[in-house]
Amino acid sequence: MPTHLALFAIALRLATVLGQGATAPTAVAPSSREIDLQVWSVFVATVAADDIVGMGNVYFPDAVLVRPRGTQPIKQTLEGWGRDMVAAKAKGSRATVEFRFSRRQDDASTAFDAGIFKYSVIEKSGASVSKFYPFEELIAKTDGKWRVLMERQFTEVTQEEWDELPR
Secondary structure, rough: OOOOHHHHHHHHHHHHHHHHHOOOEEEEOOOOHHHHHHHHHHHHHHHHHOOOOHHHOOOOEEEEEEEOOOOOOEEHHHHHHHHHHHHHHHHEEEEEEEEEEEEEEEEEEEEEEEEEEEEEEOOOOOOEEEEEEEEEEEEEEEEEEEEEEEOOOOOOOOHHHHHOOOO
């Protein structure tokens, strides 16, 4: 089994166990700064720039997106998101994304981050609509680079839930 798939299996099991009522504290290691630079800030920049290729570089090629209604290889997901970016740009709208965290656990080579992301679409007129989605990410470092193994997105929540998380 490839190393990143083995890490994925271990991290998925950990996420499942923690999700069943365990209350592990959020531990933030020095590697969090690297993850912020190589994952979260890249997502923010690539959404703002409509850069689906740059966004795709943050994921392992075999990464998986898990949504409430099913799973999908990230390659397929990125193709759909890329089409959405092109359509939005043609209409003159743009998007932004922000992240807030409820849990961050990482060490020198693996990480699990959870929280809520705020995805905003700004229309050509300036009108803005924001939606809030809880997420979980399994992240691993290989060859000196942090990349996403699995992204799990949950059903939309309210702005109030977003506001409860630390900035």
